[in-house]
Amino acid sequence: MTDETKKKVEDKIVGLVKEYAGKKRFKPIDIVKEMEKEFASEGLTKDDIKAALKEIMDEEKLVYGYAGGSFLALPENQ
Amino acid sequence: MAEEIKKKRLTDIGPHDYNDYLSPMIKKNYGKWAFHEILDPGTMVHVAENGDKLYTVRMGSPRLVSGSFVRDICDIADKYCGGHLRFTTRNNVEFLIEDEKNVEPLKKDLEKMGYNVGGIGNIIANIVHTQGWIHCHTSASDASGVVKSVMDELYEYFVEDKLPSKTRIAFACCLNMCGSVSSSDIAIVGTHRKPPRIDAERLRNLCEIPSTIAACPTNSIRPDTVDGKPGVKVNEETCVFCGSCYTVCPAMPIANAENDGLSIWVGGKVSNARTKPTFSKLAIPFIPNDPPRWPGVVDAIKTILNAYKEGAEPGERVGEWIERIGWSRFFKITGFPFTKYHIDDFRLAETTMNYSSHTRL
Amino acid sequence: MGKKHQTPLLDELKKGKWISFVREIERAAEKSERTEDLLGQVEESYRDKVNHWKHGGMAGVKSYGAGMVGRFSEFPDKYPGIKECHSMRIIPSAGFFYNSDFLRKLADISEKYAGGLLNFHGATGNIQVLGMSQAEAEDVFQAVAELGFDLGGSGSDLRTPSCCAGQARCEFANYDTMKICHDLTEEYLDELHRPAFNYKFKLKFSGCANDCVASAARSDLAFIGTWKDKIKINQDEVKNYVKKLNVQKYVLDKCPTKCMWFEGEKLVIDDENCVKCMHCINVLPKALRSGDEKGASILIGAKAPLVTGPRMGMMLVPFYDINEDAKNDYEWLKGLISNMWEFWDEYGVSRERIGELIGRVGLNTFLEGIGLEPIPEMVGHPRSNPFIKFTEDED
Numbered sequence: 001m002t003d004e005t006k007k008k009v010e011d012k013i014v015g016l017v018k019e020y021a022g023k024k025r026f027k028p029i030d031i032v033k034e035m036e037k038e039f040a041s042e043g044l045t046k047d048d049i050k051a052a053l054k055e056i057m058d059e060e061k062l063v064y065g066y067a068g069g070s071f072l073a074l075p076e077n078q
Numbered sequence: 079m080a081e082e083i084k085k086k087r088l089t090d091i092g093p094h095d096y097n098d099y100l101s102p103m104i105k106k107n108y109g110k111w112a113f114h115e116i117l118d119p120g121t122m123v124h125v126a127e128n129g130d131k132l133y134t135v136r137m138g139s140p141r142l143v144s145g146s147f148v149r150d151i152c153d154i155a156d157k158y159c160g161g162h163l164r165f166t167t168r169n170n171v172e173f174l175i176e177d178e179k180n181v182e183p184l185k186k187d188l189e190k191m192g193y194n195v196g197g198i199g200n201i202i203a204n205i206v207h208t209q210g211w212i213h214c215h216t217s218a219s220d221a222s223g224v225v226k227s228v229m230d231e232l233y234e235y236f237v238e239d240k241l242p243s244k245t246r247i248a249f250a251c252c253l254n255m256c257g258s259v260s261s262s263d264i265a266i267v268g269t270h271r272k273p274p275r276i277d278a279e280r281l282r283n284l285c286e287i288p289s290t291i292a293a294c295p296t297n298s299i300r301p302d303t304v305d306g307k308p309g310v311k312v313n314e315e316t317c318v319f320c321g322s323c324y325t326v327c328p329a330m331p332i333a334n335a336e337n338d339g340l341s342i343w344v345g346g347k348v349s350n351a352r353t354k355p356t357f358s359k360l361a362i363p364f365i366p367n368d369p370p371r372w373p374g375v376v377d378a379i380k381t382i383l384n385a386y387k388e389g390a391e392p393g394e395r396v397g398e399w400i401e402r403i404g405w406s407r408f409f410k411i412t413g414f415p416f417t418k419y420h421i422d423d424f425r426l427a428e429t430t431m432n433y434s435s436h437t438r439l
Numbered sequence: 440m441g442k443k444h445q446t447p448l449l450d451e452l453k454k455g456k457w458i459s460f461v462r463e464i465e466r467a468a469e470k471s472e473r474t475e476d477l478l479g480q481v482e483e484s485y486r487d488k489v490n491h492w493k494h495g496g497m498a499g500v501k502s503y504g505a506g507m508v509g510r511f512s513e514f515p516d517k518y519p520g521i522k523e524c525h526s527m528r529i530i531p532s533a534g535f536f537y538n539s540d541f542l543r544k545l546a547d548i549s550e551k552y553a554g555g556l557l558n559f560h561g562a563t564g565n566i567q568v569l570g571m572s573q574a575e576a577e578d579v580f581q582a583v584a585e586l587g588f589d590l591g592g593s594g595s596d597l598r599t600p601s602c603c604a605g606q607a608r609c610e611f612a613n614y615d616t617m618k619i620c621h622d623l624t625e626e627y628l629d630e631l632h633r634p635a636f637n638y639k640f641k642l643k644f645s646g647c648a649n650d651c652v653a654s655a656a657r658s659d660l661a662f663i664g665t666w667k668d669k670i671k672i673n674q675d676e677v678k679n680y681v682k683k684l685n686v687q688k689y690v691l692d693k694c695p696t697k698c699m700w701f702e703g704e705k706l707v708i709d710d711e712n713c714v715k716c717m718h719c720i721n722v723l724p725k726a727l728r729s730g731d732e733k734g735a736s737i738l739i740g741a742k743a744p745l746v747t748g749p750r751m752g753m754m755l756v757p758f759y760d761i762n763e764d765a766k767n768d769y770e771w772l773k774g775l776i777s778n779m780w781e782f783w784d785e786y787g788v789s790r791e792r793i794g795e796l797i798g799r800v801g802l803n804t805f806l807e808g809i810g811l812e813p814i815p816e817m818v819g820h821p822r823s824n825p826f827i828k829f830t831e832d833e834d
Contacts, residue, residue, distance in 0.1 A: 089502050
């Protein structure tokens with residue numbers, strides 16, 4: 001996965017969570033599945049998507065929430 | 079290493095290497111133990127193939143402990159065990175002693191400090207339990223207070239070996255049942271009896287409707303329109319008050335001061351010895367919360383324990399004893415009423431009926 | 440902060456012989472003043488008969504999706520010390536072995552940055568440090584990391600694996616529970632720290648069928664030590680036991696398959712019919728020992744009641760040769776786990792444990808999905824109903 005593709009995946013994930021904030025809780029497992037489909041043509045694997053997700057978290061663009069199950073959320077200051 | 083972790087903010091450090099914490103005798107005899115003997119309810123000795131003897135003194139803990147408690151046990155471990163100790167799955171502390179002459183002084187020190195030594199053999203084991211009112215938002219009861227009340231009353235059975243077999247009591251403050259509560263000799267379980275209350279406005283902001291609906295084991299939650307906006311409704315006829323929806327949706331609180339309480343379950347075990355592992359079965363569907371000492375619960379446990387002590391053969395666990403004498407006699411001996419709540423009506427209900435003419439008249 | 444509260448109901452629980460948790464909270468409050476407010480709020484719960492914690496609100500440590508449990512007081516103005524009262528889960532040392540040096544340092548950390556209260560251990564087996572704010576979580580994490588410890592699991596992830604004391608201090612252990620527990624925790628750190636499953640997944644390791652960590656009652660994948668060959672008998676020790684114990688009544692008659700008997704004074708065991716339940720070895724530890732060909736049975740699917748009812752672990756692999764597989768860095772086991780997780784990812788739904796998924800799709804579908812053959816050890820008995828779905832791949 002090139003840095004450029006990785007950036008694309010990251011933007012897509014963060015964009016989705018922002019767009020649906022307050023309406024839908026994205027579970028990490030669902031996001032990974034969706035991104036796998038979305039970027040299938042670019043040959044990305046589940047591990048690639050997970051790596052992108054890890055970077056999003058390391059940079060604190062998103063955080064993990066929990067309500068019975070884990071989901072992706074915007075940091076509280078946003 | 080420490081500096082490196084700080085500088086780079088290393089993550090994913092991993093589990094600490096347990097070899098750092100094994101005493102010299104344990105390292106030397108790892109995988110080479112020959113047998114063990116229980117010397118008294120607070121002490122056992124493991125003998126290695128080469129004759130080395132490792133003594134263990136077991137002490138109860140309330141699971142929730144202070145830093146000062148930790149320093150107390152560290153002082154004892156330093157004085158007698160070269161600083162080595164471990165915890166058990168049931169929240170006991172175990173001091174690992176390599177020199178036999180340290181065993182009795184260590185126990186005396188613990189007793190002087192007011193700590194409880196025991197819990198090995200045909201005893202009541204330390205009660206594994208959950209957080210309760212101290213730290214949990216789904217609890218139907220406190221945990222530590224009930225456990226303390228039961229253990230105070232049954233203290234003699236922790237320090238003396240006088241039951242037919244080991245007896246494991248467990249406590250969970252709601253149906254989430256953190257820990258292996260559902261397969262204990264006696265289980266105490268926090269129980270709600272009223273459906274969740276729906277705060278429609280908070281629900282819109284806080285909850286995801288599909289996952290709230292999916293959380294229900296009896297399909298009692300349905301989509302609904304409240305004030306022209308999406309919401310949910312609960313079919314109170316089929317709701318079993320499990321609280322699963324509240325776990326997913328904070329706007330459906332289920333705790334209810336007047337109606338929450340505890341249920342008592344018996345006869346479960348996880349060990350495969352003799353008979354297969356089995357779940358505990360319902361003995362008493364509901365006892366109201368009665369803090370600070372929960373006398374109703376304490377009495378019920380004592381009734382079960384006395385009947386077991388009286389009726390079981392040596393070596394029989396609570397469930398094995400009940401299987402032998404039959405459930406009808408269990409209810410007769412204990413005086414617990416058998417009610418409609420004792421007949422299962424959930425997923426595998428049909429498998430629990432008596433398909434035979436076998437009956438004790 | 441640090442205001443003393445009247446606690447007449449809790450004070451009742453300082454009496455009695457069993458160690459008092461109220462006293463422990465008070466001792467914690469002597470070192471970490473905020474914990475006075477915990478006493479105040481819990482006293483209110485005792486009076487009101489209901490808990491006073493809010494549901495919701497987030498807590499976490501940067502780049503981890505697990506290991507923190509957020510907890511907020513319902514009365515932040517009245518009890519500012521526990522406005523935020525989060526707990527942090529820390530992976531224990533395998534077998535829960537520690538030394539005083541580490542424990543003292545951890546006690547200091549808990550008092551400096553949190554409420555001075557700890558759990559040894561939580562239900563899954565984590566060390567828990569209680570009573571910190573979100574702002575303090577990073578400090579606790581850094582301090583714990585400096586001691587070479589890491590955060591445990593929470594949420595929809597691999598929960599912190601746990602094991603019994605195993606070969607470190609038990610002659611019953613049929614494999615090195617602590618090593619495999621440690622090695623697999625290390626292997627699956629990403630799955631532990633970053634929730635990406637449908638729901639939680641637990642791994643527990645017991646050295647024998649006594650199952651001291653209750654693996655078969657609460658872990659999605661339970662490893663229970665067993666052996667393939669004959670129980671080793673020391674006939675002299677058998678004779679010693681016979682002198683002080685009714686071996687016939689309390690051992691032989693209790694054997695679930697009646698696979699042992701006396702021929703004269705000699706104890707004989709029909710090992711082919713032995714189900715490795717441990718009863719005879721438990722009662723006669725000096726006389727009987729498990730065989731030399733050791734490994735573990737793997738049981739799948741145990742869980743607590745929510746959502747669709749409790750499940751006990753069911754037999755999946757009767758004999759897993761751990762020692763052999765450990766030589767290849769657990770290649771076989773990792774393949775099996777990976778197949779399971781893929782199947783669960785693909786067919787499971789949110790908050791569905793793997794046991795519930797198997798219940799929903801059927802064991803055959805699951806076995807096909809993960810590449811295992813059906814064998815009689817997996818069932819209590821073969822089907823007794825005739826509703827067989829024949830498929831075309833059979834002759």
